[in-house]
Amino acid sequence: MPEADDLDLEAAHRGSINPVSTLEPTDTAQVVEHEPLTMRQQRARLGIGGKLAIAWLAFVTLAAVLAPVLPLDDPNQSVTSIVRQGPGTDGHLLGGDALGRDILSRMVWGGRASLLLAFSSVLLGLVVGGMFGLVAGYLRGRTDRVLTVGFDTLLSFPQIILAVTLVTVFASQQGTSTTRRMVVLILSLGVVSIPVLARITRANTLMWSEREFVQAARAMGARTTSIMVREVLPNVLPAMFSIALLGVAVVIVAEGGLSILGVGVLLPTPSWGNVLAEGRADLRAAPHIVLIPTVVIFLTVLSLNYLGDIVRARFDVRESAL
Amino acid sequence: MHASADEFPRAGRGLLDVSDLRTQFRTPRGVVTAVDGVSLSLQRGRTLGLVGESGCGKSVLSRSIMGLLPPTATRTGEITFQGERLDLLGDDAMRSYWGVQVSMVFQDPMTSLNPVMKIGRQILEPLEVHTDLDKAAARETAVNLLRSVHIPEPERRLKQYPHELSGGMRQRVVIAIALACGPQLVFADEPTTALDVTVQAQILDLLDEQQRERDMAMVLVSHDLGVVAGRTHEIAVMYAGQIVEIAPTTTLFSEVRMPYTEALLKAVPRLENASHSRLQVIGGRPPDLASPPPGCRFAPRCPYAQARCHTEMPPLVEADTPGHFYRCWFPVGTDAGREALERNVAAKVPQAEAAVTGQLTVEAG
Amino acid sequence: MAGTGTAHLRSADDVLLRVEHLVVDFPSAGGQKVSAVADLSLDVAEGETLGLVGESGCGKSTAARAIMQLPAPTSGTVLFEGRELTAMRGEQLRKLRPRLQIVFQDPISSLNPRRRVADIVGAPLKVWKQGNDAERRARVDEALETVGLDPSVARDKRPHEFSGGQCQRISIARALVLEPKVVICDEPVSALDVSVQAQILNLLEDLKQQYGLTLIFITHDLAVVKNVSDRVAVMYLGKLCEVADPDRLYAAPAHPYSAALLSAIPVPDPSVRASASGLVPGDLPSPLAPPSGCRFRTRCPRAEERCALEQPQVREVADGQFVACHFPLVGDVAPPADAEVAEATVS
Numbered sequence A: 001m002p003e004a005d006d007l008d009l010e011a012a013h014r015g016s017i018n019p020v021s022t023l024e025p026t027d028t029a030q031v032v033e034h035e036p037l038t039m040r041q042q043r044a045r046l047g048i049g050g051k052l053a054i055a056w057l058a059f060v061t062l063a064a065v066l067a068p069v070l071p072l073d074d075p076n077q078s079v080t081s082i083v084r085q086g087p088g089t090d091g092h093l094l095g096g097d098a099l100g101r102d103i104l105s106r107m108v109w110g111g112r113a114s115l116l117l118a119f120s121s122v123l124l125g126l127v128v129g130g131m132f133g134l135v136a137g138y139l140r141g142r143t144d145r146v147l148t149v150g151f152d153t154l155l156s157f158p159q160i161i162l163a164v165t166l167v168t169v170f171a172s173q174q175g176t177s178t179t180r181r182m183v184v185l186i187l188s189l190g191v192v193s194i195p196v197l198a199r200i201t202r203a204n205t206l207m208w209s210e211r212e213f214v215q216a217a218r219a220m221g222a223r224t225t226s227i228m229v230r231e232v233l234p235n236v237l238p239a240m241f242s243i244a245l246l247g248v249a250v251v252i253v254a255e256g257g258l259s260i261l262g263v264g265v266l267l268p269t270p271s272w273g274n275v276l277a278e279g280r281a282d283l284r285a286a287p288h289i290v291l292i293p294t295v296v297i298f299l300t301v302l303s304l305n306y307l308g309d310i311v312r313a314r315f316d317v318r319e320s321a322l
Numbered sequence B: 001m002h003a004s005a006d007e008f009p010r011a012g013r014g015l016l017d018v019s020d021l022r023t024q025f026r027t028p029r030g031v032v033t034a035v036d037g038v039s040l041s042l043q044r045g046r047t048l049g050l051v052g053e054s055g056c057g058k059s060v061l062s063r064s065i066m067g068l069l070p071p072t073a074t075r076t077g078e079i080t081f082q083g084e085r086l087d088l089l090g091d092d093a094m095r096s097y098w099g100v101q102v103s104m105v106f107q108d109p110m111t112s113l114n115p116v117m118k119i120g121r122q123i124l125e126p127l128e129v130h131t132d133l134d135k136a137a138a139r140e141t142a143v144n145l146l147r148s149v150h151i152p153e154p155e156r157r158l159k160q161y162p163h164e165l166s167g168g169m170r171q172r173v174v175i176a177i178a179l180a181c182g183p184q185l186v187f188a189d190e191p192t193t194a195l196d197v198t199v200q201a202q203i204l205d206l207l208d209e210q211q212r213e214r215d216m217a218m219v220l221v222s223h224d225l226g227v228v229a230g231r232t233h234e235i236a237v238m239y240a241g242q243i244v245e246i247a248p249t250t251t252l253f254s255e256v257r258m259p260y261t262e263a264l265l266k267a268v269p270r271l272e273n274a275s276h277s278r279l280q281v282i283g284g285r286p287p288d289l290a291s292p293p294p295g296c297r298f299a300p301r302c303p304y305a306q307a308r309c310h311t312e313m314p315p316l317v318e319a320d321t322p323g324h325f326y327r328c329w330f331p332v333g334t335d336a337g338r339e340a341l342e343r344n345v346a347a348k349v350p351q352a353e354a355a356v357t358g359q360l361t362v363e364a365g
Numbered sequence C: 001m002a003g004t005g006t007a008h009l010r011s012a013d014d015v016l017l018r019v020e021h022l023v024v025d026f027p028s029a030g031g032q033k034v035s036a037v038a039d040l041s042l043d044v045a046e047g048e049t050l051g052l053v054g055e056s057g058c059g060k061s062t063a064a065r066a067i068m069q070l071p072a073p074t075s076g077t078v079l080f081e082g083r084e085l086t087a088m089r090g091e092q093l094r095k096l097r098p099r100l101q102i103v104f105q106d107p108i109s110s111l112n113p114r115r116r117v118a119d120i121v122g123a124p125l126k127v128w129k130q131g132n133d134a135e136r137r138a139r140v141d142e143a144l145e146t147v148g149l150d151p152s153v154a155r156d157k158r159p160h161e162f163s164g165g166q167c168q169r170i171s172i173a174r175a176l177v178l179e180p181k182v183v184i185c186d187e188p189v190s191a192l193d194v195s196v197q198a199q200i201l202n203l204l205e206d207l208k209q210q211y212g213l214t215l216i217f218i219t220h221d222l223a224v225v226k227n228v229s230d231r232v233a234v235m236y237l238g239k240l241c242e243v244a245d246p247d248r249l250y251a252a253p254a255h256p257y258s259a260a261l262l263s264a265i266p267v268p269d270p271s272v273r274a275s276a277s278g279l280v281p282g283d284l285p286s287p288l289a290p291p292s293g294c295r296f297r298t299r300c301p302r303a304e305e306r307c308a309l310e311q312p313q314v315r316e317v318a319d320g321q322f323v324a325c326h327f328p329l330v331g332d333v334a335p336p337a338d339a340e341v342a343e344a345t346v347s
């Protein structure tokens, strides 16, 4: 072990990654208190980036929620004077699109659709996938094998194609309502996120179920469901949430992709994805139509990823402090 | 406030001389002084035992001497090794010492070996970096090293990965690597804590044997006084970053002066005692090193503590036996100590009662 | 054991817990099986402390869990208060759980980090719907007080705010709150500093007096086990080596492995140099392919050919001292048992 790097690595191992070796007599409370700031803890701190991320997400969400009461133009009303006009024209802050609709208004209302879709489908994945993952990870054995085959099968479908197929089959006929399209989109993107969340939940459940407090709960005679819900789940939730945040980001991007393929949120109801998709035709003449939703999606996805990292790091810190 | 080097007249230039070593960490809670004014010296061929409860600074002390501290640490004091001031050297200069002159055996052989590198590679690496042996000679040396740490079939082991060996074997490999370049000084930081009793005895014997054969100096860190008792020339007891008692091994056990050492000795169940005999307990826990108590650091837990202990830090003073130093106002085995304990028992001071009865009253939590 | 047999068991009427021929195998890669516990028999009388010692990996924890039916053993019977746990299923077993509790080695991992101390200690009462909120609260406070924690301070904290020793106290409080008959302590002090270890050992001793508890105390530390036990069982690689009362075992171990363990203990006395002579060479063999006959034979200084062929049976070599060894250090050479040779070579 003469190499400095090796030694430092070893120190890092003992110091932060695995501070509570079961073999080493440690007064844990002391160890925890004296633990230096690890890289992870530094990541776990909100910092300026984290604050910006939260601010942006709060801003976008608030705007989407308050869309009906905000002093905005009708997102579907055409005003010929702002057709393909850039930001600022005639008091329209973000300009107009190819049909002369106010882009600011379409972005705010579009955020409503995009975020609703993203959060709902991930929530669906979180609930269904989380439940299956928890059951598979805790019960193991046959249940686990069967469920794992299920998750793997779902995962092996190319996800966008799966979603496109589902939407085409169930919500592309003439006269399909916006609501129906929305519900089918939520379900099909939810189905896609189920196996991902299920696997994360399962992996974490496996790990936590090994802990002796779970054994202790069994030894005291607690019932299986109550152990899963009361002992295991609270410990697995942070990991699930951090992945779910990334999932929301993925769905927002996916909706953009689906819109480009013509199976996104049903027009004329705006969404970030279909504003972007419609704008592609005028990329040369009016690049701002594409640019605005791109930037909004980019910032949102970035913030979600960032926040997901922070959630995970927080969770890890607590983990390693235990 | 620090009793330090000047009061600790350790004469002579040893192989290693440490004087007034202080290591601090910057933490969110303030500055933690993990090693606080430690002085010691070590001669060639001698073994120093370093004992104390978890978190009292044993590992940090070893790492400070080796110069293996994280960037959040600051170190002051003098470290002289073979006449060279190690504390003045940077990492680059230290590199020529690490593994060559001074090396370290860690507690957990699983984390101190690289799991994805064959044993052979891990032993050959230091040999190739630090010696000018050619390939065949280096290999030969590696095989001999493994043989000297009593690993059967050394040639075959070179091609194995760490996980293919048992814990005891792995620790032998770690020792072989530490010894590869013939260091003058070896730090063994709880080398057997992760091992079983029978294997522990084997590993301690091995370290002993190698130390004797190679005439090295060794620092054997342990939280178990039993481990160091039969295998060291001298023992230093650490508490809250300070050396609170240091003495030749036999003296320490026969003439304990520091109440903390006494408490450590009495807390372990002894084989010669009958079953169900009560153990002496030490209430509370070691102080927070970010804000240690102003007087004697052991005062809040000490059965002997008097008013003076809470305000004045006792200096390290020499006992009757040369080479025996301790830090205490009311030392064990002296009249002052006996009176202090009696006074505390009479006054029903909880620590004193605990020491006498083994009963601990309700803790604050 | 390195051996098998039930000669050391007392009459079923005199004991509270009786374990017979306990076997636990774990499936392993490639269709092999890990023989973690192989034909282990033990018993514990009411109010007694049975110490179970052996090196890590010898199957102590596995045996403990199998006794608790967490999970149930591969085969063997566990009789508790005359009832056969191994024959029970589901609800029946669950109803019995409060009477048989366990305290784990790792004080941190055995407490749910996200729950408060009052919830952790009160959980068993909730599970069993005992008392109303106020009564439960009172019992939790009482349990915390019993283990030496101040309830008003401890109640609302979470485990990470406590030291290892304090966490172990909380685990003990949780095990005691249902007033169990038997508590299995699986290395409850191995992860603790010596000073804290003494506190926990004294605490367990007090609780035993106070509640008339029966303890199974698992540890790899012979000095600790001597301190707490009324009877000690030494295990090696899933089998039993020796059962005796501690004073006898420590004065005159009969099994070569017990002797080796004893001589390997580091003694805090510089005049006693660990004697290299008594040491056994080598490491624990893999439980995937345990040696034939006596499992200790690969490291045993007294091993002879017979040891590889014939599995030693537990027998009494001195008053209350039982050993599974052909050539014990106390008593006579085991009489030949031809009938069993064939069987033993297979196992």
Ligand SMILES: Nc1ncnc2c1ncn2[C@@H]1O[C@H](COP(=O)(O)OP(=O)(O)OP(=O)(O)O)[C@@H](O)[C@H]1O
Pocket (backbone or CB within 6 Å): A015, A024, A025, A026, A030, A031, A034, A035, A036, B025, B026, B027, B032, B033, B034, B052, B053, B054, B055, B056, B057, B058, B059, B060, B061, B070, B072, B223, B289
């Ligand atoms: N990198 C660090 N940053 C901040 N504090 C540290 C760091 N490393 C150690 N400490 C603190 O320094 C003190 C001494 O730690 P050290 O690891 O030397 O204890 P030890 O005596 O070796 O204990 P153990 O017996 O558990 O190995 C502890 O309070 C510890 O929390």
Ligand SMILES: Nc1ncnc2c1ncn2[C@@H]1O[C@H](COP(=O)(O)OP(=O)(O)O)[C@@H](O)[C@H]1O
Pocket (backbone or CB within 6 Å): C026, C027, C034, C035, C036, C054, C055, C056, C057, C058, C059, C060, C061, C062, C063, C287
């Ligand atoms: N879940 C498991 N799967 C496979 N092997 C196991 C499992 N649990 C324990 N073992 C094996 O069983 C043996 C006994 O383990 P254990 O009872 O934990 O030992 P001890 O408590 O005496 O240290 C070991 O070889 C261990 O690796």
Ligand code: SF4
Pocket (backbone or CB within 6 Å): B258, B259, B260, B296, B297, B298, B299, B300, B302, B303, B304, B305, B306, B309, B314, B327, B328, B329, B330, B331
């Ligand atoms: S008697 Fe006083 S000085 Fe000595 S150890 Fe106790 S508290 Fe410290």
Ligand code: SF4
Pocket (backbone or CB within 6 Å): C002, C255, C256, C257, C294, C295, C296, C297, C298, C300, C301, C302, C303, C304, C307, C312, C324, C325, C326, C327, C328
């Ligand atoms: S003498 Fe034989 S039977 Fe006895 S322990 Fe040794 S190998 Fe086993």
Ligand SMILES: [Mg+2]
Pocket (backbone or CB within 6 Å): B058, B059, B060, B189, B190
């Ligand atoms: Mg250490």
Ligand SMILES: [Mg+2]
Pocket (backbone or CB within 6 Å): C057, C060, C061, C062, C186, C187
């Ligand atoms: Mg165990």
